Amino acid sequence: MDDPTREQKPEETGIKLTEQQQRARRARSIAIGLALAALALLFYIVTLVKGPGVLERPL
Amino acid sequence: MSVTAARVEPSIAGVGDYIELMKPRVMSLVVFTALVGLLLAPGHVHPVIGFTALLCIAVGAGAAGALNMWYDADIDARMARTAGRPIPAGRLARGDALAFGLTLAVFSVVVLGLLVNVFAALLLAVTIAFYVCVYTMWLKRSTPQNIVIGGAAGALPPMIGWAAVTGDLALQPLVLFLIIFFWTPPHFWALSLYRTEDYVRAGIPMLPVVSGATETRRQILFYALILAPLGTAPWLLGYAGLLYGVVALVAGAAMLGLAFRVRTEQRGHIASKQMFGFSILYLFLLFAMLLVDRFSAGLFGPLIGGLAAGA
Numbered sequence: 419m420d421d422p423t424r425e426q427k428p429e430e431t432g433i434k435l436t437e438q439q440q441r442a443r444r445a446r447s448i449a450i451g452l453a454l455a456a457l458a459l460l461f462y463i464v465t466l467v468k469g470p471g472v473l474e475r476p477l
Numbered sequence: 478m479s480v481t482a483a484r485v486e487p488s489i490a491g492v493g494d495y496i497e498l499m500k501p502r503v504m505s506l507v508v509f510t511a512l513v514g515l516l517l518a519p520g521h522v523h524p525v526i527g528f529t530a531l532l533c534i535a536v537g538a539g540a541a542g543a544l545n546m547w548y549d550a551d552i553d554a555r556m557a558r559t560a561g562r563p564i565p566a567g568r569l570a571r572g573d574a575l576a577f578g579l580t581l582a583v584f585s586v587v588v589l590g591l592l593v594n595v596f597a598a599l600l601l602a603v604t605i606a607f608y609v610c611v612y613t614m615w616l617k618r619s620t621p622q623n624i625v626i627g628g629a630a631g632a633l634p635p636m637i638g639w640a641a642v643t644g645d646l647a648l649q650p651l652v653l654f655l656i657i658f659f660w661t662p663p664h665f666w667a668l669s670l671y672r673t674e675d676y677v678r679a680g681i682p683m684l685p686v687v688s689g690a691t692e693t694r695r696q697i698l699f700y701a702l703i704l705a706p707l708g709t710a711p712w713l714l715g716y717a718g719l720l721y722g723v724v725a726l727v728a729g730a731a732m733l734g735l736a737f738r739v740r741t742e743q744r745g746h747i748a749s750k751q752m753f754g755f756s757i758l759y760l761f762l763l764f765a766m767l768l769v770d771r772f773s774a775g776l777f778g779p780l781i782g783g784l785a786a787g788a
Binding site: 438449457461 | 487489491523525584
């Protein structure tokens with residue numbers, strides 16, 4: 419016979435985000451993702467533009 | 478003795494709050510003046526590299542704005558003009574603004590150094606450091622000359638744009654630097670004349686707070702007297718053509734006229750508000766005309782040359 423107390427989940431004690439906080443966090447995460455993707459794309463394009471001289475950085 | 482840990486509420490800051498932290502209006506002027514410096518510089522730069530330079534300068538300016546709002550959150554809360562900013566309005570934590578500003582500052586300088594050139598990156602780093610450490614942390618709260626000396630930070634972007642192309646500096650970008658440098662005091666003091674109460678409340682020693690309105694009006698005129706002839710320097714030194722010279726003379730005369738009106742204004746702040754508004758247009762006109770002059774010479778130069786040869 420199963421122990422009925424094992425069915426009960428412990429009450430969550432962590433911070434519970436409100437809907438507004440969840441929305442804001444999601445928007446921030448998307449923005450960070452887009453910014454990182456743009457940065458990667460920028461490095462890719464500059465590498466194509468500069469070609470083998472990409473590491474030449476004149477003072 | 479009981480120790481209570483401060484509860485950190487999860488952030489409700491949206492993307493718009495972070496954009497506001499970067500002072501987009503200031504950023505747009507920075508990008509425009511840097512673009513002029515970049516396009517006036519001799520030599521050629523690939524459009525992608527030019528775009529990268531402008532992007533880094535824009536992000537660097539945004540970083541400086543964010544760090545300024547992080548440090549000045551206490552005084553921003555006491556001024557009507559700035560009380561709605563993300564930190565004093567309670568939408569964004571100070572620590573988040575600091576982390577955001579530092580991240581952008583490091584990224585903008587490193588990317589500019591890696592993808593464009595190290596000299597331009599060094600200039601950008603100096604600009605951010607000067608604005609945050611010298612102007613924001615030191616001068617702003619300690620001397621009425623805060624915006625005079627601090628104005629150097631706002632005047633550097635054309636030099637960074639120039640350096641992004643050439644890798645060094647010359648007299649021409651220095652003239653652009655000086656124009657913005659001497660433009661800054663009459664621009665901000667005109668604003669501070671009708672925002673004096675705000676600055677008193679925040680305890681910022683702006684010139685009208687420390688020396689009074691009469692002295693401020695006198696100083697505005699003094700700087701306008703330097704600025705108006707200085708604005709014509711690119712034409713007088715042969716860097717720009719007659720079209721620029723005419724616009725600089727007319728706009729400079731208008732600036733001087735407004736400065737005289739501010740000087741003699743007894744009641745109200747109509748002239749001060751006009752001066753503040755027109756000063757933005759003045760700087761935009763001068764830099765826009767430098768571009769027009771440069772590219773109209775490229776477009777119409779051969780045609781004018783051909784007509785002269787045929788005559």
